[in-house]
Amino acid sequence: MIGNYPLHLMILVLLWGYIYTSWSLMGRLGLVSFGHGAFMGIGAYTVVMLWNHFGLSPWLGAPAALAFAALVAVVIGYPCFRFKIVGHYFALVTLALSEVARLVIVALRDQTGGSLGATPNSALHGGASAAPGALQFSDKQVWFWIVLAFWLAGLWVWRAVDRSMGRLALQAISEEEEAAASIGIHVTRAKLRITLISALMTCVGGVLYAQYQLYVNPDTVSGIGISLQMVFGAIAGGMFVMLGPTVGAAFTLLLAEGLRLAFGNKYPALDSTLYGAMLVLFIIYMPKGILGAALEALRARTARPMAPRSSSGMPSA
Amino acid sequence: MDVFDIFLMEAILNGLLLGGLLALLSLGLNLIFGVIDVVWICYAELIMCGMYAVYYLHVQYHWPLLAAMAAAVVIVAVLGVILHQFVIRPVLGAEPINQLLVTGGVLFFLQAAATLVFGIEFRNLGVTLPSIRLGEMSFSAARLVAFCVALAGMVGMYLFLSRSYLGTAIRAISQDRAIMPLMGVSPARIFVVASALGGALAGLGACLLVLQYDVHPAIGLSFGPITFLICVMGGLGSMAGGFIAAFVFAQFISVGGFFFHLEWGYVFAFAFFIGMMFWRPQGILGRR
Amino acid sequence: MLSLSKVCAGYSSFQALFDVSVEVGAGEAVAVIGPNGAGKTTLLRVISKLIEATSGEIRMQGASLARVPAHEVVARGIAHVPENRRLFPRLTVEENLRMGAFPRAARKRYAERLKFVYGLFPRLEERRSQPAGTLSGGEQQMCAIGRALMSGPKLLLLDEPSAGLAPVVVQAIFDLVRRICAQGYTVLIVEQNIRQVLKVVGRAYLLEAGRIRLAGNSKEFLDSQEIRKTYLGL
Numbered sequence: 001m002i003g004n005y006p007l008h009l010m011i012l013v014l015l016w017g018y019i020y021t022s023w024s025l026m027g028r029l030g031l032v033s034f035g036h037g038a039f040m041g042i043g044a045y046t047v048v049m050l051w052n053h054f055g056l057s058p059w060l061g062a063p064a065a066l067a068f069a070a071l072v073a074v075v076i077g078y079p080c081f082r083f084k085i086v087g088h089y090f091a092l093v094t095l096a097l098s099e100v101a102r103l104v105i106v107a108l109r110d111q112t113g114g115s116l117g118a119t120p121n122s123a124l125h126g127g128a129s130a131a132p133g134a135l136q137f138s139d140k141q142v143w144f145w146i147v148l149a150f151w152l153a154g155l156w157v158w159r160a161v162d163r164s165m166g167r168l169a170l171q172a173i174s175e176e177e178e179a180a181a182s183i184g185i186h187v188t189r190a191k192l193r194i195t196l197i198s199a200l201m202t203c204v205g206g207v208l209y210a211q212y213q214l215y216v217n218p219d220t221v222s223g224i225g226i227s228l229q230m231v232f233g234a235i236a237g238g239m240f241v242m243l244g245p246t247v248g249a250a251f252t253l254l255l256a257e258g259l260r261l262a263f264g265n266k267y268p269a270l271d272s273t274l275y276g277a278m279l280v281l282f283i284i285y286m287p288k289g290i291l292g293a294a295l296e297a298l299r300a301r302t303a304r305p306m307a308p309r310s311s312s313g314m315p316s317a
Numbered sequence: 318m319d320v321f322d323i324f325l326m327e328a329i330l331n332g333l334l335l336g337g338l339l340a341l342l343s344l345g346l347n348l349i350f351g352v353i354d355v356v357w358i359c360y361a362e363l364i365m366c367g368m369y370a371v372y373y374l375h376v377q378y379h380w381p382l383l384a385a386m387a388a389a390v391v392i393v394a395v396l397g398v399i400l401h402q403f404v405i406r407p408v409l410g411a412e413p414i415n416q417l418l419v420t421g422g423v424l425f426f427l428q429a430a431a432t433l434v435f436g437i438e439f440r441n442l443g444v445t446l447p448s449i450r451l452g453e454m455s456f457s458a459a460r461l462v463a464f465c466v467a468l469a470g471m472v473g474m475y476l477f478l479s480r481s482y483l484g485t486a487i488r489a490i491s492q493d494r495a496i497m498p499l500m501g502v503s504p505a506r507i508f509v510v511a512s513a514l515g516g517a518l519a520g521l522g523a524c525l526l527v528l529q530y531d532v533h534p535a536i537g538l539s540f541g542p543i544t545f546l547i548c549v550m551g552g553l554g555s556m557a558g559g560f561i562a563a564f565v566f567a568q569f570i571s572v573g574g575f576f577f578h579l580e581w582g583y584v585f586a587f588a589f590f591i592g593m594m595f596w597r598p599q600g601i602l603g604r605r
Numbered sequence: 606m607l608s609l610s611k612v613c614a615g616y617s618s619f620q621a622l623f624d625v626s627v628e629v630g631a632g633e634a635v636a637v638i639g640p641n642g643a644g645k646t647t648l649l650r651v652i653s654k655l656i657e658a659t660s661g662e663i664r665m666q667g668a669s670l671a672r673v674p675a676h677e678v679v680a681r682g683i684a685h686v687p688e689n690r691r692l693f694p695r696l697t698v699e700e701n702l703r704m705g706a707f708p709r710a711a712r713k714r715y716a717e718r719l720k721f722v723y724g725l726f727p728r729l730e731e732r733r734s735q736p737a738g739t740l741s742g743g744e745q746q747m748c749a750i751g752r753a754l755m756s757g758p759k760l761l762l763l764d765e766p767s768a769g770l771a772p773v774v775v776q777a778i779f780d781l782v783r784r785i786c787a788q789g790y791t792v793l794i795v796e797q798n799i800r801q802v803l804k805v806v807g808r809a810y811l812l813e814a815g816r817i818r819l820a821g822n823s824k825e826f827l828d829s830q831e832i833r834k835t836y837l838g839l
Contacts, residue, residue, distance in 0.1 A: 020495040032414045034421075076591065083598035087413050088356050088553060092545045093594065099542035107580030224538065226552075228421045235418060269432035275428030283419040284407045322671050482707055485696065492693045498675035499653060499685045501708040501756065506676075 004006060007140045013253055014151040014235060017246030021154045022201035023230045024239040025161060025194055030086065034227045035076070035094030038101035039199045041222025042069045043206025045105055045112060048216055051134065053111065058135040062207050066200050071198035072097075074192065081188040081195075095224060102223035117217030120210065135211045143212050150208065151246070154201060158242050161197065165190065171192075217276045232279055238289030245290050325575060328452040332571030334456070334464040336564035338525055341467035342540065343547045343559035344474060345485040345518030351554035352511040355405055358420040360519060361541030362427035363400070367393040367523025368532040369431065372440050382444060390520035397516020398509055405512075422539070431534035439531040446528065463525035469562070470521050474514075478556075487511060491554065543570075543583065550590050552603020561601055565589075606631045606791050607652070607683075607760055612652045612661030621647040623815045624661070629760070629793050634786040636794045636802045637824075638836070639812035645795040646688050648812065649762045653685040654678050665760070679708050684758035688765050690749040694738030698729055698748055701737050705755030714757060722751040724786065744772035745760075748783065754785075761785065763794040767801065779805050799836050804828055 006060040023036050046065035056064075060181025076097055080090055105112050112118055123134035130137045137143055210216045219225060229252070255278065259271035286293050346360050357363070367389045374385035404423060408415045446458035477485035486502050487510065492524050497504050530536065549564050551558030573582030593601075607629040612721055614622045621644040629635045637645055650656045652663060656676040663670045663679050673681065684705075695818045699827050703720060708713045724729035726747040727782050734739060737748055752762060766782065767775040775798065783805050786792050796802040803809060811819035811832070819829070 015525045030418070034417070072433050079595045079598060080593070083594070085594070085598050088350070088417070089549055089599075090358065091414070091417050092549045092553070096542055096549075096587055096590065099538075100584055103580045103583050107584065198387070224424075224542065226424070228418075231414075231418060235414070267433060269429050272429035273426060273433050275426075276422055276429050279422035280404060280426060283388055283415055283422055284404070287408070287411055287415050331692075355641055377833070482703065482712065485700055485703055486707060488700075489693045489696060492695055493691055496691045498655060499679065499687065500704045500752075501679035501711075502704075503676040508693055 004140055007144060009253065009257065011143050011147050011212065013246070013250045014147045015205065015212070016253060017203035018151045018154040019148070019202055020230055020234040020237070020245030020249050021151075021158060021242075022198050022205060024234045024245045025198040026156065026203070027231070027239045028235055029194060031190065031191060031195065032091050032231065033094040033195075033198075034091050034224070034231060035097035036198075036220040036230050037098035037100075037200050037227035038072060038094075039069045039096075039202040040209070040226065041101045041105060041218070042072065042204035044210035044216045044221040045118075045205035045206075047135075047207050048118055048210050049111060052118065053122050055134055056212060058207060059133070062204070065203050065207060069199050069203035070196060073195050073311065077192050077195040078188075080194035081191040095227065098223055098227040102218045105218040105222060112218075115218060117215055117220075119215050126193070135207075136214070139227065147208065147212070150204065155242060157197065161194065184230075234284060234289075235287075236279075238291050238292030238295070241291045241295065244289055244291040248289060249289075251290060325508065325572070327456070328575035329568065330454065331456065332568040334460040335571055336567030337464035337467040338460075338522070339540075339544065339547055339567050339604075340560045340563035341470055341518065341525070342522045342544045343551065343563050344471060344556055345515040345522070345549070346544060346548050347438050347554055347556045348474075348487075348511055348518070349515040349557045350548070351556070352487055353409075353508050354491075355400070355407070355409075355416045356420065356545075356553075357400070358541075358545075359418055359424040359427055360515075361537030361539075361544060362424050362431075363393055363396055363516060363519045364523045364526065364540075365532065365534065365537045366396060366427065366429060367520040368536070369435055369440075370520075371524055371527045372442055372532055374387060376440075376443060386524040389524055391516050393504070393520030393523060394513045397512040397519065399513075400516075401508060401512035406508075428537065435534065436525065437534060439533045441531045442527050457529065459528040464526060465524055466521070470518065474518070474556075476505050482491075483507075483510060487514075489568045493535040543586070546587065546590055550593055550600055552569065552600030555602040558600055558602030587593040606633075606666055607793065608662075608664045608757070609632075609648075609652070610662045610664075612651060612658045612663060612677070614656060614658045614661075615645055616656070619832050620659075622658075625812070625815070625817055626661075627793075627810055627817070629791060631759075631791055632789055633808065634792045634794070634806040636796055636798055636806040636809040636823075637812050638785070638799050638802065640807055640836075641797070643798075643812045644815040646814055647815075649687075649764050649793070649795055651684060652678075652762060653683060655685075670834050679756050680710070682759035683762065684753035684760070684766060685762040685835075686753045686766065688768065690742075690745045690751070692737040692745055692748055695736050696736075697734050699733040701748055701752050702729075702755050708756055711756045715755070718755050718757060722754055722837055724725050725730035726751055734828055741774075742770045743777060746770065746774075746778055750781065750785070754790075758790070760791045760793065763792065763796075765796055765797065766794065767798045775801060797812065798827075799832070 019040065023033065026033055043065045046068060047058040047061035050064060051058060052059040076093070079085070080093060085093065106114050123131035123136045124138055129139050130142065154297055206221055209221065233248040234245045234246065234254045236243030237246065256271070256275055259274050263270040263274070288296060318382060328377070343366070346357065350356055367419040370389040370392045371385045374380040374388055375382050380388070400423065404419055405416065408419050446462065448455045449458050449461060479490055486507055490497050490507050494504055497507070543566065547562045548559050550566070551560070551562035569586035569589055573585040609625055609627045611624045611626055612622055613620060613624060625648065627637070637648060639645055641786070647656070651658050654670060665683060670678070674769060685757065693704065696704070702719060706712055706718065712763050728744055729747055729751060732744065737745065740748060750766070766778050770778065779801050782792065782794065784837070786805065794802055794806060803826055807824055808822050810817050
């Protein structure tokens with residue numbers, strides 16, 4: 001069937017697509033979190049540590065991770081939303097969160113292996129290819145179906161959130177808090193709910209990532225780097241559209257892989273330098289993301305001329 | 318624990334010295350944000366570039382140390398202007414998230430470019446300054462020098478901002494940007510000045526840091542996030558607030574690191590920060 | 606000194622001025638009156654180049670302002686006191702005045718102009734080290750006008766100086782404007798307080814919905830039946 005490498009890429013696209021979609025649940029509300037690396041790290045490290053140190057199966061470790069992630073989400077989210085910390089402040093607070101998560105992981109080096117990372121003890125004894133109890137499978141095809149299922153679940157959650165809250169309510173909360181509150185939308189509670197869902201989903205993503213790659217490292221699952229990457233991926237695809245984050249995942253992954261294959265061996269870090277440069281250019285010239293820009297182009301082609309809307313304008317006289 | 322434990326006292330004083338340096342770092346970031354309303358997520362990476370500049374000029378090209386440092390300040394000031402003109406300006410009208418992301422992209426870019434050009438090895442300036450003894454406590458002279466220079470830098474900035482026309486304009490533009498042209502001030506020009514100043518402050522910080530720490534491409538991650546935290550806790554855009562917050566944070570890091578591993582100091586600082594957020598969300602001297 | 610001919614201007618979604626022509630001679634005090642939303646503030650913003658006219662000509666002392674960027678208008682001798690004062694709230698009174706003297710030519714005369722402004726507004730000198738945001742409405746208006754005077758302008762643009770002020774204060778402000786005019790400054794005032802402003806200026810224009818409907822000297826305006834009925838409620 002499909003070779004291992006392409007399968008591996010598809011799994012990663014779906015997995016990151018799922019994670020970026022989770023992020024976008026908050027992003028589209030204007031809650032731009034630079035801290036989702038914390039939730040992913042919690043998911044990844046909790047299951048691996050509980051398995052390595054206590055032999056606790058990831059099936060039990062995951063709920064523990066989820067509980068922890070939920071706690072963190074509420075502790076950080078509540079003051080932010082209650083006191084209307086938004087925009088730059090919110091981004092920086094969440095950025096600090098992801099860094100602290102990384103620092104905690106490194107600080108607990110005796111348990112976590114610190115910057116060197118950790119590997120979950122193998123449950124695949126004697127050439128077995130599957131250990132469902134330990135959530136370890138050596139056959140990539142199994143992982144493909146698992147990740148696909150979660151990816152679809154993520155899209156389903158997206159659609160469910162959309163429907164339950166209503167598009168207008170979401171927009172109202174993100175743009176005009178006072179107006180939203182005045183029509184009875186309990187803004188803080190709504191934001192907390194979305195944050196919780198987003199955090200928990202990302203945490204699950206971390207669990208899956210750890211069990212699939214069978215290696216975790218504070219820099220690959222937590223910290224600024226991964227948090228920024230999530231934001232980039234979601235925005236690059238277009239975070240207001242359901243499939244946007246997935247497109248972003250595909251784009252960023254294939255771009256990184258392509259650059260790595262082309263340049264990776266000749267000059268180390270040339271590929272990531274080009275990647276960084278492209279990201280900057282992308283934000284400047286395609287701020288709505290690939291899907292967003294495509295949809296806009298489509299809309300412009302088929303739209304009838306509208307009456308000009310009034311812009312911000314100047315005071316009355 | 319005996320409160321007059323001499324090593325605790327040393328940690329506290331070291332925290333004071335660290336605070337001065339962190340205050341300088343946060344000054345540049347606050348200046349940029351206050352004037353241009355943009356956060357340079359890549360600020361620490363600009364500092365990294367400055368550190369490399371000092372290293373290469375002094376170690377590879379054998380410039381005298383002070384000349385290398387002066388040049389580094391200028392180089393990073395220029396980098397700041399380039400960053401503003403080519404990366405920030407195109408997104409000035411866009412959503413704040415785009416501005417954050419674009420500087421985030423520059424963060425990636427600079428880290429990768431530094432790895433490409435300089436390699437991942439840790440590089441040491443090779444300048445060792447003596448330790449200074451005060452009773453039974455010893456302090457690194459590098460730390461003391463950094464503290465003094467940082468203080469001088471801040472005083473200089475304060476005088477510039479309060480006494481000169483340009484400085485007053487910089488303070489004014491953060492209060493009402495739209496009417497600046499009526500004063501004969503071109504906001505675009507002020508932005509360039511602020512970018513150069515922010516870069517210069519980063520360059521100065523780089524000179525002080527390179528005396529104490531080895532430089533490598535990822536070093537920005539060591540003090541970038543903490544600088545952001547300090548600025549937010551002091552009130553984003555408030556230079557006085559950042560000043561106070563820097564010393565508070567430095568104490569957490571120093572004393573926390575004294576009792577536990579170094580990283581825990583940061584964790585406590587962050588926990589304190591979260592607590593502060595419940596109490597005063599806009600920061601110590603921030604405005605809503 | 607200042608002449609606008611057939612100026613059209615607006616914002617991205619609507620046009621605010623239609624073929625507006627206004628003349629202000631040297632040393633004159635002229636008012637532009639009209640209801641809310643007539644375009645009066647837009648008119649001043651077009652002169653100080655905060656917005657660009659879409660058509661028509663604006664000349665200051667014969668020279669066109671067409672390609673002059675907003676921040677160079679002060680150097681041409683035009684000082685604009687914006688609507689709502691727009692002081693820098695956290696700068697002190699004196700720092701606000703200093704900002705008015707930002708242009709290089711103005712910096713040289715800073716000390717003497719500061720003395721002149723404090724002479725006109727002694728209350729400002731008392732409060733020179735106070736943050737401007739803590740001043741009362743009337744004091745803020747004085748400070749805003751003083752700030753504009755620091756650049757040594759030839760033409761002063763005043764946008765609704767009496768807006769939001771108590772009647773007693775309004776009286777004081779208009780007295781001030783009269784004194785400024787007496788000093789020889791050329792003044793163009795935009796106002797809603799028609800009765801008061803017509804006592805201070807020599808000529809006026811009526812701006813309604815972006816068009817000049819009437820023009821004449823103050824006495825003609827005060828005598829006009831239409832004005833009396835529509836705007837003075839008589």
